């Protein structure tokens with residue numbers, strides 16, 4: 001895996017036409033590597049939108065914005081009454097708006113309808129979403145290390161996930177090399 005070239009503004013080329021400030025990715029990685037990985041997957045568009053469920057301070061939110069992502073926080077309530085603050089980010093403002101309009105102030109929900117809606121927004125293959133609703137975490141044919149790097153559980157015999165894996169690996173390598 002080649003190290004992405006640096007241009008004079010210290011931008012990092014992820015794809016032709018997609019250059020991001022290296023220091024932002026590096027700083028985000030230092031705060032939380034998983035968050036930086038999710039940000040990259042969202043920036044390239046393989047995930048139309050992403051959700052971060054742990055609490056997030058103002059610094060990582062600023063970094064996500066500097067990377068070119070729209071960020072919004074949505075307040076939810078767990079079934080036990082606990083207040084939950086979710087952070088959503090996307091390169092597409094419409095997805096953020098759709099999610100916020102639907103879920104601001106609402107209870108957390110794991111119904112099949114919601115899992116489908118979230119699968120659509122988060123870029124999960126529809127076959128995997130349906131299989132997950134039917135029977136979550138059915139053993140699949142994906143290498144466990146590769147499965148670990150995904151944000152959805154691949155369905156058995158999935159024909160979409162194997163096509164996504166090289167990109168996931170490429171972005172992971174970019175992140176590992178970013179120091």
Ligand SMILES: [Zn+2]
Nearest residue numbers: 127128155158
């Ligand atoms: Zn699938």
